[in-house]
């Protein structure tokens with residue numbers, strides 16, 4: 001059955017359907033997208049590879065989507081050729097901002113739920129985002145080929161959630177392709193066609209901007225009103241900057257130049273601009289000759305949540321790291337950084353991330369794509385410190401913590417939603433309580449599944465919370481969170497001193513109740529890591545002038561001349577020279593020699609256990 005027409009030039013909005021697939025991580029969005037590409041003949045059988053739309057190596061290796069992707073696919077229903085624009089979105093909480101951008105470019109969303117797992121935290125979060133954007137929602141259960149699938153049970157859960165009948169929930173398998181044709185039909189029938197004024201001045205919304213080494217910045221847009229055509233000058237409405245349009249086209253899924261983009265169409269623009277910040281996501285594109293007077297409602301900028309220092313292992317790599325960050329920023333508008341120096345680690349950068357997964361991926365890309373070896377310092381959230389003289393300081397690094405009289409410290413908070421089987425309610429509440437959480441509410445989604453809402457300090461959940469939640473719920477708990485203002489907190493800065501000398505890289509800002517355990521942990525760890533010296537070295541943890549923990553490394557004197565009796569001066573000198581060589585790999589902190597490895601080991605293990613990135 002030939003249901004696929006050649007990609008029609010969509011000048012008539014009535015034949016366009018713009019949709020995205022939203023789901024909890026791993027519920028099968030990318031696999032379903034693959035099947036749609038294959039079934040519609042957009043990607044030839046022999047070119048097909050799993051996760052076709054995930055272009056980055058890291059995305060493929062980890063099996064996760066980081067960047068959104070948009071593709072145009074043809075589909076014929078009742079003899080009419082339709083043009084579907086599918087936008088694949090990431091599912092991980094760190095990349096929610098990508099999802100919300102994609103949603104704004106669509107009329108409808110497929111809410112995909114794993115038929116063996118049921119509704120999870122990001123299912124809800126994404127559903128609410130889609131509802132805020134007034135999208136028509138098509139509920140779909142995926143992976144019905146799995147023996148563990150419970151389609152009836154979860155169809156009921158889904159129907160209860162969005163208000164509908166369980167029999168209206170479509171059953172598909174992205175793996176085998178069952179139900180995917182029916183889903184494409186449903187998209188055409190159920191989703192509204194885009195509406196806009198074709199004769200009005202052009203207004204197109206930028207929902208993504210990507211840097212491509214060969215083509216410069218590629219800007220993805222959705223046209224709301226009017227049209228854009230090749231060789232026309234375009235204008236960015238926020239800055240009024242104008243750019244020549246070098247190419248305009250659609251992703252099908254390879255970039256295909258077109259004669260222009262009309263109302264409701266999704267496509268790309270290439271202007272020869274070299275910096276994604278000049279083609280800002282959320283901005284409105286209009287034409288220079290007939291500019292629109294009012295911009296479309298934009299998006300909020302993604303706000304970094306976690307900050308960490310990135311230092312090259314080898315100090316001479318600093319310029320390489322600087323260039324690498326600059327390049328990466330061209331492609332990742334959420335990344336921010338500024339230079340910083342550390343007495344222990346030398347020159348580096350303080351970088352802001354959306355979450356730990358974003359940190360890990362950025363670091364991995366820097367190391368891999370630029371051949372760097374990096375040390376990342378223990379991550380921090382951003383604190384707002386008000387001094388008694390009313391001065392306000394924003395602190396993302398413990399070494400910036402003001403030493404003057406502090407009136408108040410505020411810490412960022414999040415609204416967290418946890419979904420889990422009811423039997424784990426007690427364990428989850430206990431965990432949230434120890435993390436200074438305040439219960440917001442609890443709802444039963446079905447007899448055996450509960451949604452628990454907590455307000456928690458960001459610093460308490462961003463590092464190891466999810467791993468602990470997973471282990472306490474035997475893998476069944478899922479978590480989603482979003483920023484929720486801030487609160488006054490009793491926070492202190494814990495310093496680590498080696499022989500009375502403060503080592504900035506080991507300082508931390510913690511809640512007063514946890515300061516002692518941090519001090520004990522860090523001094524203990526350093527005692528193990530720092531080799532014995534020729535004198536005793538006290539390691540102390542202190543809050544201001546008050547010492548809260550202490551360890552010491554006993555003295556030894558490695559007498560390299562011990563075996564060298566007799567008075568041969570040249571031999572003695574040779575041995576002393578050799579000893580000096582070995583010392584070059586040491587950092588001096590006051591009089592104490594600390595091996596580079598000690599910094600790395602102490603910092604990497606002080607960091608939260610690595611987020612294994614699957615939520």
Ligand SMILES: Nc1nc2c(ncn2[C@@H]2O[C@H](COP(=O)(O)OP(=O)(O)OP(=O)(O)O)[C@@H](O)[C@H]2O)c(=O)[nH]1
Pocket residue numbers: 023024025026027028029030031032051063064065089090091092142143144145146172173174175176
């Ligand atoms: N049995 C079965 N497995 C599936 C099906 N769809 C997806 N999977 C598997 O589920 C896992 C996750 O699928 P993905 O398509 O990568 O999930 P995703 O939702 O796109 O994940 P992110 O892009 O990271 O958000 C993969 O191992 C797939 O092979 C299905 O219909 N049946």
